[in-house]
Amino acid sequence: xxxxxxxxxxxxxxxxxxxxxxxxxxxxxxxxxxxxxxxxxxxxxxxxxxxxxxxxxxxxxxxxxxxxxxxxxxxxxxxxxxxxxxxxxxxxxxxxxxxxxxxxxxxxxxxxxxxxxxxxxxxxxxxxxxxxxxxxxxxxxxxxxxxxxxxxxxxxxxxxxxxxxxxxxxxxxxxxxxxxxxxxxxxxxxxxxxxxxxxxxxxxxxxxxxxxxxxxx
Amino acid sequence: xxxxxxxxxxxxxxxxxxxxxxxxxxxxxxxxxxxxxxxxxxxxxxxxxxxxxxxxxxxxxxxxxxxxxxxxxxxxxxxxxxxxxxxxxxxxxxxxxxxxxxxxxxxxxxxxxxxxxxxxxxxxxxxxxxxxxxxxxxxxxxxxxxxxxxxxxxxxxxxxxxxxxxxxxxxxxxxxxxxxxxxxxxxxxxxxxxxxxxxxxxxxxxxxxxxxxxxxxxxxxxxx
Numbered sequence: 329x330x331x332x333x334x335x336x337x338x339x340x341x342x343x344x345x346x347x348x349x350x351x352x353x354x355x356x357x358x359x360x361x362x363x364x365x366x367x368x369x370x371x372x373x374x375x376x377x378x379x380x381x382x383x384x385x386x387x388x389x390x391x392x393x394x395x396x397x398x399x400x401x402x403x404x405x406x407x408x409x410x411x412x413x414x415x416x417x418x419x420x421x422x423x424x425x426x427x428x429x430x431x432x433x434x435x436x437x438x439x440x441x442x443x444x445x446x447x448x449x450x451x452x453x454x455x456x457x458x459x460x461x462x463x464x465x466x467x468x469x470x471x472x473x474x475x476x477x478x479x480x481x482x483x484x485x486x487x488x489x490x491x492x493x494x495x496x497x498x499x500x501x502x503x504x505x506x507x508x509x510x511x512x513x514x515x516x517x518x519x520x521x522x523x524x525x526x527x528x529x530x531x532x533x534x535x536x537x538x539x540x541x542x543x544x545x
Numbered sequence: 546x547x548x549x550x551x552x553x554x555x556x557x558x559x560x561x562x563x564x565x566x567x568x569x570x571x572x573x574x575x576x577x578x579x580x581x582x583x584x585x586x587x588x589x590x591x592x593x594x595x596x597x598x599x600x601x602x603x604x605x606x607x608x609x610x611x612x613x614x615x616x617x618x619x620x621x622x623x624x625x626x627x628x629x630x631x632x633x634x635x636x637x638x639x640x641x642x643x644x645x646x647x648x649x650x651x652x653x654x655x656x657x658x659x660x661x662x663x664x665x666x667x668x669x670x671x672x673x674x675x676x677x678x679x680x681x682x683x684x685x686x687x688x689x690x691x692x693x694x695x696x697x698x699x700x701x702x703x704x705x706x707x708x709x710x711x712x713x714x715x716x717x718x719x720x721x722x723x724x725x726x727x728x729x730x731x732x733x734x735x736x737x738x739x740x741x742x743x744x745x746x747x748x749x750x751x752x753x754x755x756x757x758x759x760x761x762x763x764x765x766x767x768x769x
Contacts, residue, residue, distance in 0.1 A: 364703060396700030397753065400732070403704040404741055404755040414753035421752075436730040436763065443751045443761075471730055472763055479748035479761075504765075511748055 365395055366402040373398075373408040380419050389422045390435035421445050428454040433470065440474035447481040449474075453491060462498075472504040476511045483514075484524035493532040500539045510535045661686045661746045680725030681764050685733070687711065687744070690718035692737045697722050699733030699759075706736045726764045734759045 384391030401411035425441030428451035480490045513531035695711040702708035711720040732750040747760035
């Protein structure tokens, strides 16, 4: 009798441990595979975000980004109404970016396009950058170009001035890294106290000089 | 007592002691009534069982769990397996390698914070999940000498401040972390103690930012 009950006591922890492992492994995998919404959001907000994301995904747009946007809002202390407003705004701009950039734009292109639209870049300008006949299409990624464009416009440079600088660099065979260098040079000038247009001019001249050096690319 | 060997003879007991022992071994004369009483008492005692081999652990309810060496081993193996499973899942996707690094390291004079996101591009790492792009290792860095805790948050970890704590480098001022990211555009920021701050060296994630700026890193499998 005593021995039998002792045997059951040993078997149960084995079974419990095995069950724990079986339950934990898929759960850990699921954390990686699926975006989740913060638990602090109300049920109605969660449903609205999920419906919007699902709708975007069915349209071929990066709907998963809405989950991240909602989570960003929660981390930054936004209430449910503000989170929902931001998510709707992002969804709307992604659709607008798709119309401007065309059906072949990648998720990164669309997100960068949506960001540029938010900064004040017009859909027509976006379309100009996404043209397949644009000479930069072999040396620059659209997402990087639009990211630099949005950043500089957001920091106070008129859209046309940024466009001119990018096109001037592109005409000299600039790659993504040169546009990244332009943005970094602009930031340095701006932080040194220059106004946005002067900062762009100096940054552009600096990168053009680098491009003119024989070993540059 | 002696079997005739000289060596054994030295170990035999002396005769007077032997006779005492023999006397003690002799049966003690008992009255039959006393003997019967004694045997009844012995019969009434419970049958001795084998002593349990370890301390009893109190368990909820009526049962007690005996911590035997086998049980301890089983529990240890279980915990090791559980830990291994968790580590396997966590590390499985973080396998990308790269050869070329682009660094956007900037020091901003206006702020005591300087950061960067370095992308190890040209990823040749294998993708664990079929049909998904391989991960690219991205190294994030922030100079924050007075910070007590710094974490990396972004769309890749659902802006979870507990997901990617950064490590203070030996210089005591720089905080770093390497994460595996899928190619694409990622918004991110740093949580310095309890404040969300953008990467001062990266482009802004222009858009709905809830009044606190975020940054952008573009991750590509190939470098242009």
